[in-house]
Amino acid sequence: MGNLLLMYIPAFISQYLLIETTQILSQKKCPFWLKAVAAAVIYAFFMLAAYLMQVLPEHTFYWSLGLNISSLGIITAVFQLWKMDSQEKSRFFLSFISAYIFYYFISTCTNVFVLIGYRNLVVWVVQAANLATTLGQLLLYLLVCKKQLGTTYKKIYFNAPLKWLLFLLIAVNFFFIAYLLEFYNQGFAAYLEQIHLAIAGEITWEQASVIMDHVTRDMIFWFMVDLVLTITLIAISSYLVFQQNQMSLKETSLLYQNFYIQKLENIQKEMGTLRHDYKNILAGLYLQAQEGDLEGIQQFVQSTVTKFDDEIGRGIKQTTQLSQLEPSEAKGLMISKMMEMEGKGITCHLEIPDKVSKINMDISDYLRCFGILIDNAIEEAEQQEEPADRQITVAFIQEKDKLVFIVKNPAFQKPNMQKIWEEGYSTKGESRGTGLAGYKNIVKKYANAMMQTLWEEPDFSQILIIS
Amino acid sequence: MVPVYICEDNLQFQKMIKREIETYCMLQEYEMEVVLVTADPQELIKRVNLNSQRSIYFLDVDLQHPIYNGFDLAREIRKADSRGFIIFVTTHDELAVETFKHRIEALDYIVKDDYSQLVTRLRESIDSIHQRLIVKEKKDAYFPVNILGESKYIPVDDILLFETSGQKHRVLLHTAKRTIEFFGSLGEIEKRVGEGFFRVHRSYLIPLDKITKVDFSENIVYLLWEHRCDLARNKKKELKICLEKREKNNG
Numbered sequence: 214m215g216n217l218l219l220m221y222i223p224a225f226i227s228q229y230l231l232i233e234t235t236q237i238l239s240q241k242k243c244p245f246w247l248k249a250v251a252a253a254v255i256y257a258f259f260m261l262a263a264y265l266m267q268v269l270p271e272h273t274f275y276w277s278l279g280l281n282i283s284s285l286g287i288i289t290a291v292f293q294l295w296k297m298d299s300q301e302k303s304r305f306f307l308s309f310i311s312a313y314i315f316y317y318f319i320s321t322c323t324n325v326f327v328l329i330g331y332r333n334l335v336v337w338v339v340q341a342a343n344l345a346t347t348l349g350q351l352l353l354y355l356l357v358c359k360k361q362l363g364t365t366y367k368k369i370y371f372n373a374p375l376k377w378l379l380f381l382l383i384a385v386n387f388f389f390i391a392y393l394l395e396f397y398n399q400g401f402a403a404y405l406e407q408i409h410l411a412i413a414g415e416i417t418w419e420q421a422s423v424i425m426d427h428v429t430r431d432m433i434f435w436f437m438v439d440l441v442l443t444i445t446l447i448a449i450s451s452y453l454v455f456q457q458n459q460m461s462l463k464e465t466s467l468l469y470q471n472f473y474i475q476k477l478e479n480i481q482k483e484m485g486t487l488r489h490d491y492k493n494i495l496a497g498l499y500l501q502a503q504e505g506d507l508e509g510i511q512q513f514v515q516s517t518v519t520k521f522d523d524e525i526g527r528g529i530k531q532t533t534q535l536s537q538l539e540p541s542e543a544k545g546l547m548i549s550k551m552m553e554m555e556g557k558g559i560t561c562h563l564e565i566p567d568k569v570s571k572i573n574m575d576i577s578d579y580l581r582c583f584g585i586l587i588d589n590a591i592e593e594a595e596q597q598e599e600p601a602d603r604q605i606t607v608a609f610i611q612e613k614d615k616l617v618f619i620v621k622n623p624a625f626q627k628p629n630m631q632k633i634w635e636e637g638y639s640t641k642g643e644s645r646g647t648g649l650a651g652y653k654n655i656v657k658k659y660a661n662a663m664m665q666t667l668w669e670e671p672d673f674s675q676i677l678i679i680s
Numbered sequence: 681m682v683p684v685y686i687c688e689d690n691l692q693f694q695k696m697i698k699r700e701i702e703t704y705c706m707l708q709e710y711e712m713e714v715v716l717v718t719a720d721p722q723e724l725i726k727r728v729n730l731n732s733q734r735s736i737y738f739l740d741v742d743l744q745h746p747i748y749n750g751f752d753l754a755r756e757i758r759k760a761d762s763r764g765f766i767i768f769v770t771t772h773d774e775l776a777v778e779t780f781k782h783r784i785e786a787l788d789y790i791v792k793d794d795y796s797q798l799v800t801r802l803r804e805s806i807d808s809i810h811q812r813l814i815v816k817e818k819k820d821a822y823f824p825v826n827i828l829g830e831s832k833y834i835p836v837d838d839i840l841l842f843e844t845s846g847q848k849h850r851v852l853l854h855t856a857k858r859t860i861e862f863f864g865s866l867g868e869i870e871k872r873v874g875e876g877f878f879r880v881h882r883s884y885l886i887p888l889d890k891i892t893k894v895d896f897s898e899n900i901v902y903l904l905w906e907h908r909c910d911l912a913r914n915k916k917k918e919l920k921i922c923l924e925k926r927e928k929n930n931g
Contacts, residue, residue, distance in 0.1 A: 511795075566779045608778040615828055619778050630859055631841070631907045656861075657850060663827050666859040680828040 223347040228252040228259070230350040231316050232288060237354075238308030241292050251291040255284045274392060285309065312353075319349035385442065392435075403428050465545035469535070472548050476532050530563075537565040538609060542576050543583065547607070550587045554605060559594045564608040572616060573679050574662060578655050583618065585648040586675045590622035593673070597623055615680035624673035630666060681713040682813065683733060687753065688740040688769060689719040693792060697738055697769065700802050710810050712736065721748040721756075728760045735761055736809055741770040765809045823873065825853060825862045832860065840907050842869055842885040856905045878922055884909040888926055894919065 229252035236243055262280040265272070288309055407421040494513075501509045531551065538544045547563070554561045572579050587607065594603045606621040633649055656662045656677065665676040684701060688694045698717050705712045716727050721743055728735070737757055741750035748756070754766050769790045790801040822833040838855040844866060851864045866885050870877060879885050880901055886909060893902040899911040901919075911919065 562778075564778050606778050608782070610779050610782055615830075617782060619782065621778065627857075629906050630857070631854060661828065663861045664859075665827075665861065668857045678828055 223344045224259070225252060225256050227316065227320075227347040227350040228256045230347070230354045231255075231312055232291070234312040234315070234350075234354050235288060235305075235309045236292070238312060239292070239305040241305065243292055247291055251287050254287050258283050258287075281313070284313070315353050316346075316350060319353070320346045381446070385446075400428050400432050461542070461545075465541040465548075468545055468548050472535075472552070473532050476529075480529065531561070534563045534565045537568050539568065539570045540572055540576075542580055543569075543572060543609075546580055546583060546587075550584075550591075550607075554591060554594075557591065557595055557603075558600060559591060559603045559605055562604065562606040564606065564610070567611040569609050569611045569616060574659060578658070579679075582652055582655055582677060585652045586618075586620045586677070589648055589675070590620045593622045593624060615678055618677040618679070619674055621672050621674040623671055624668065625671045627668055627670075628673060630668065633666070681711050683715040683731060683735045684712050684738070685724055685728070685735060686714065686717045686738045687719070687721055687724045687743065687750075688717075688738070689744045690740070691719070693740075693769070694719065697802065700799060701738075701806065704803050704806055708806075708810070710806065711813075712806070712810075719743070721745055721753045724753065725756050725760075728757055731761075733761075734763050734765075736765045736767070738767050738769055741768050765812075767805050823853075825860055827860065827862050834858075834860070836873065836887075839873075839887055840890050840903050840905060841909060842866060843909070844883040854907060878915075878919060880915055880919060881910045881912040888922060891923070894923070896920075 229249060232243075232248045232252055232255075236248070258280055262276045265276045269276075289305075292305060294305065404425055407416075407424050410416050411418050411421040498510060498513065501513070535544060535547060538547060551561050551563070574582075587605075590605045590607075594605050597603050602623045604623060606619070608617070608619040608621075610617040610619070653664070656664050659679070661680045663678045665678070667674045667676065686694060686697055686701075688697060694717055698714050701712070701714055704710075716724060718724055724737075737754075739750045739753055743749055743753065750768060750770075754768075757764060757766065767790060769792050790798060790805065792798050821836040823836050823839060825832045825834055834853065834855065838858075839853060840856060841854040843852045843854065844850065849863050849865060851862055851866065851869065853860045853862070866879065866883070870879055870885055873885075873887075876889065877885055877887050884901075886901065886903060890903045890907075891901060892904060894900075894911065895902070896911075896916060899913065899916075900908055901911050902908050
């Protein structure tokens with residue numbers, strides 16, 4: 214009985230840990246009992262596959278491949294794959310398969326010891342191997358928890374070439390695992406045969422051990438091949454992630470520079486025209502003053518000076534405000550959105566009164582949130598007939614313990630404040646408006662993020678507070 | 681008389697704002713009176729601390745003062761007079777309107793670069809304050825909401841609907857013009873708001889006086905401002921009784 218418990222409990226726990234690791238990597242939610250049941254079912258499949266390997270050893274490759282696929286199926290069902298969007302799906306697959314590969318690595322490592330144990334006829338080595346697998350799995354699990362690998366995985370998922378590289382890694386390993394298992398099975402058979410022959414006295418122990426050594430070498434060799442291959446692929450992919458990060462940093466600063474230069478050029482042009490005109494302007498003013506046309510002078514000053522001040526003032530303001538926004542991804546997003554607005558004839562008021570150094574959300578998540586809110590505002594502002602009404606205000610207000618993000622656009626008609634959140638609803642007709650529902654879904658994942666909407670005639674504001 | 685305070689460091693504007701307000705209030709027969717015109721924010725704070733009345737403040741954003749700018753001043757004022765009306769008067773290039781509005785809940789801001797606009801805007805904001813003063817909350821009840829550590833007070837009379845927002849412990853509060861999300865549970869809110877509210881569904885809590893129509897066959901409750909929510913089957917009877925009771929009381 215004790216023996217059995219030692220056999221099965223660690224194996225079951227390692228299955229459970231496999232699911233748990235997958236969950237953390239993919240950042241999905243799942244109740245505890247469901248995970249436990251899934252672990253039990255996978256374990257049952259595992260036993261079935263092991264049995265089939267014993268009975269029909271010539272098909273080991275297929276049994277093992279079948280086992281891989283059925284575990285994948287069970288875990289997919291547990292995490293409700295059909296409810297995920299495509300991005301979540303791919304992240305989930307990646308997470309599961311890498312957790313699976315880790316698991317197999319650990320168990321193959323320990324299996325090599327099993328073989329050595331058989332050779333020395335030590336029976337408890339099987340239990341020890343199981344236990345070691347579980348401990349390894351536990352170690353991996355703790356590592357994943359500690360290092361917050363989940364967020365790194367998300368990053369990987371926004372990088373298309375890397376994604377395919379990882380899929381390659383996964384495919385190679387999936388088949389390798391199956392192949393290795395077959396190999397081990399044959400290895401086991403060869404071992405047992407040699408041992409039986411030696412016991413029966415048909416060959417000497419020396420002869421048997423020479424053959425067994427040979428088999429062991431082969432197995433260790435193939436194991437090493439797989440290990441080296443995987444490590445190489447992982448190294449390449451982490452290098453690519455690093456490279457990509459550097460690149461995006463450079464891109465943002467380049468974008469910012471371009472934006473800044475363009476603004477400066479505009480200001481220069483504006484100044485140029487004013488300088489060109491100022492003599493004429495002064496002469497005109499002088500005449501008007503001489504005639505005592507005070508109203509005319511007032512009007513003139515109103516129209517030229519304020520306009521001039523407006524145009525130049527805004528250019529300068531926008532660039533200084535932008536420099537307050539430190540996270541380069543957010544800055545990049547803002548610049549590209551501001552350029553888009555400029556192209557569409559929308560005036561953007563940007564307010565960032567204090568330095569914003571950190572946004573307490575996953576980068577990809579806050580980019581999506583800000584993007585959705587700004588895009589909605591742009592769509593709404595575009596609809597305005599009066600060019601003067603095409604205005605959007607974006608504010609990042611850093612308070613002591615939280616960041617308040619506000620997007621405000623004109624909306625002369627009161628939107629239905631309840632319906633805007635429903636999927637597929639939009640003030641602009643059908644087949645739009647999936648945005649806000651997506652935004653809501655992201656925000657509800659974060660306990661430190663709250664949303665608000667506000668309609669103050671004639672403006673509609675979306676507010677996101679992140680503490 | 682509702683006291684009006686003006687804090688502006690440009691003497692020209694000081695005089696002008698005072699004159700405008702006084703003539704306009706006289707003309708409209710509004711019960712407002714300019715009690716202090718100053719360039720010194722500390723003087724204003726002293727005076728405000730002595731006065732306990734709900735007041736009106738016109739503040740320049742860029743005060744030439746070593747300690748206080750308009751924003752700090754407004755914060756000080758809020759401490760003494762949390763429900764006063766604050767209006768910012770500012771030049772174009774220091775416009776951080778959204779920020780000010782958000783931080784102080786300023787009523788309005790007026791740009792002083794454009795003289796003709798300045799006068800009309802001053803008048804508009806005085807009108808709007810007057811409107812708010814006469815309406816004067818019918819019911820003086822507020823529902824406090826805590827949003828990530830910050831408290832907001834929503835007039836109970838404005839509330840249209842409480843809704844659980846899909847995730848545990850998150851509640852959406854709807855008014856005609858606002859949606860606010862905060863942590864809480866409907867059960868606990870139900871206890872707090874007490875009578876006048878009814879839990880029509882596991883995920884909805886509504887004020888009875890905002891119901892416009894109930895569709896008992898489709899199980900939908902219609903509220904003011906095109907809001908609507910589901911009605912749970914086991915609550916139908918109870919709701920009918922409640923509505924009848926109300927009708928009797930009203931009629």
